[in-house]
Amino acid sequence: MARIVVKFGGTSVATVERIRQAARHVKREVEAGNEVAVVVSAMSGKTNELVGWVNEASALHDAREYDAVVASGEQVTAGLMAIVLSEMGIQSRSFAGWQVPIHTDDSHGAARIVDIDPTELDKRMKDGWVPVITGFQGISPNGRITTLGRGGSDTSAVAVAAAVKADRCDIYTDVDGVYTTDPRIVPKAQRLTKISFEEMLEMASLGAKVLMIRSVEMAMAHKVRLTVRSSFADPDAPQVAPDGTPGVPGTLVCDEEEIVEKQIVSGVTLAKAEAKITLRDVKDNPGVAANIFGTLADQGIIVDMIVQNIADDGATTDITFTVPDSEYDKAIKTLKDAGDRIEYARISGSKGGAKVSVVGVGMRSHAGVASSMFKALADKGINIQLITTSEIKTSVLIDEQYAELAVRALHTYYGLDKKDA
Numbered sequence: 426m427a428r429i430v431v432k433f434g435g436t437s438v439a440t441v442e443r444i445r446q447a448a449r450h451v452k453r454e455v456e457a458g459n460e461v462a463v464v465v466s467a468m469s470g471k472t473n474e475l476v477g478w479v480n481e482a483s484a485l486h487d488a489r490e491y492d493a494v495v496a497s498g499e500q501v502t503a504g505l506m507a508i509v510l511s512e513m514g515i516q517s518r519s520f521a522g523w524q525v526p527i528h529t530d531d532s533h534g535a536a537r538i539v540d541i542d543p544t545e546l547d548k549r550m551k552d553g554w555v556p557v558i559t560g561f562q563g564i565s566p567n568g569r570i571t572t573l574g575r576g577g578s579d580t581s582a583v584a585v586a587a588a589v590k591a592d593r594c595d596i597y598t599d600v601d602g603v604y605t606t607d608p609r610i611v612p613k614a615q616r617l618t619k620i621s622f623e624e625m626l627e628m629a630s631l632g633a634k635v636l637m638i639r640s641v642e643m644a645m646a647h648k649v650r651l652t653v654r655s656s657f658a659d660p661d662a663p664q665v666a667p668d669g670t671p672g673v674p675g676t677l678v679c680d681e682e683e684i685v686e687k688q689i690v691s692g693v694t695l696a697k698a699e700a701k702i703t704l705r706d707v708k709d710n711p712g713v714a715a716n717i718f719g720t721l722a723d724q725g726i727i728v729d730m731i732v733q734n735i736a737d738d739g740a741t742t743d744i745t746f747t748v749p750d751s752e753y754d755k756a757i758k759t760l761k762d763a764g765d766r767i768e769y770a771r772i773s774g775s776k777g778g779a780k781v782s783v784v785g786v787g788m789r790s791h792a793g794v795a796s797s798m799f800k801a802l803a804d805k806g807i808n809i810q811l812i813t814t815s816e817i818k819t820s821v822l823i824d825e826q827y828a829e830l831a832v833r834a835l836h837t838y839y840g841l842d843k844k845d846a
């Protein structure tokens with residue numbers, strides 16, 4: 426017997442029929458003698474609709490009311506899932522975030538889970554109940570409803586798994602695991618049997634939205650065994666692990682030590698809509714970068730890649746960085762307004778960039794990955810605008826129109842294409 430937390434994403438609960446299909450996966454686990462808790466997302470498209478309504482009501486809305494509205498999607502699916510499970514003969518009830526309770530901080534719209542009280546969930550599961558918990562939401566110290574940021578139900582699931590000391594957290598989605606790259610862009614992408622937490626963290630932060638970054642961080646910190654699998658698979662089919670033995674299908678996200686064959690490159694990711702901004706002839710003094718990026722941070726603008734040139738003349742330098750396209754106008758205005766304090770000669774930039782990255786723990790011990798990546802892109806005539814690296818990834822910023830071409834080229838170059846495709 427195991428204790429399992431299962432999470433169903435938006436497409437897995439898109440209709441009542443889909444909820445019924447998801448519930449059959451829960452039933453199978455219960456019938457195998459396991460204790461199960463369920464975490465659900467809103468029906469796919471619902472959260473976008475709710476966000477749209479809030480913005481229509483007022484562009485300058487109170488973030489606490491935004492959360493009150495957008496958290497409601499999960500409440501619908503939690504109730505429906507509990508109804509469907511009960512109809513199948515499984516004792517079940519829904520829990521909104523505040524009923525568990527899932528305590529968060531008060532950063533509305535991007536709240537962090539601080540603590541989950543496992544008492545009630547624990548008791549229910551021991552008594553043979555299946556609690557169904559709303560993903561994506563919690564309660565602030567002031568007793569207001571909070572949401573965790575888009576894709577946040579993954580984080581809810583991992584946090585619940587850690588709180589109830591689950592043996593496993595299964596993330597059911599519309600793909601049957603984590604792939605070498607987004608299978609919707611590259612049909613030749615291959616499913617990974619295992620991926621390390623570190624690689625998954627990089628992939629999630631570089632654009633692979635299959636898991637929310639924070640959920641991977643949390644799984645890594647609390648040593649939660651995390652799998653990504655498909656809710657579209659036949660619930661009654663034999664449960665076979667990717668290596669053919671009985672077990673959990675899909676991809677296991679685990680410690681690096683559990684992975685025997687370490688790939689140099691495990692995956693390729695893509696993040697579109699990246700804008701580039703350059704400040705020219707910035708005074709080359711201590712504190713200048715802190716000033717620029719502090720000013721942007723004060724406005725809540727998240728900066729990604731940063732490149733600073735050597736000061737050729739010993740007095741001034743150029744600094745280039747990227748922000749999401751959606752933040753471009755605000756970032757330009759913020760820096761223009763702060764022109765007196767920051768002391769630069771000119772500001773320029775453009776939207777419509779794409780960040781393409783290759784990720785792999787093998788890069789730690791293999792030289793030359795960056796150069797081979799640049800060569801593969803050059804062979805396709807793709808110009809590189811910015812480069813950043815870390816121990817296990819290399820990222821480049823390119824023109825968005827070449828994004829898919831670049832991802833496909835790199836996927837092939839590093840031998841990741843499915844053999845029979």
Ligand code: ADP
Pocket residue numbers: 433434435436437466576597598599600602603604605606607608609632633634635636692
């Ligand atoms: P859910 O609604 O279940 O949370 P998401 O849409 O958030 O599902 O995430 C699943 C999607 O992530 C897939 O449909 C796929 O297009 C996308 N994706 C991006 N990169 C990858 C990858 N490397 N492996 C698998 N899926 C990926």
Ligand code: ASP
Pocket residue numbers: 434435466467472473498560561574575576577578579
């Ligand atoms: N429903 C929320 C969203 O669309 C949370 C989630 O699906 O994980 O972002």
Ligand code: MG
Pocket residue numbers: 434576579634635636637
């Ligand atoms: Mg998701």
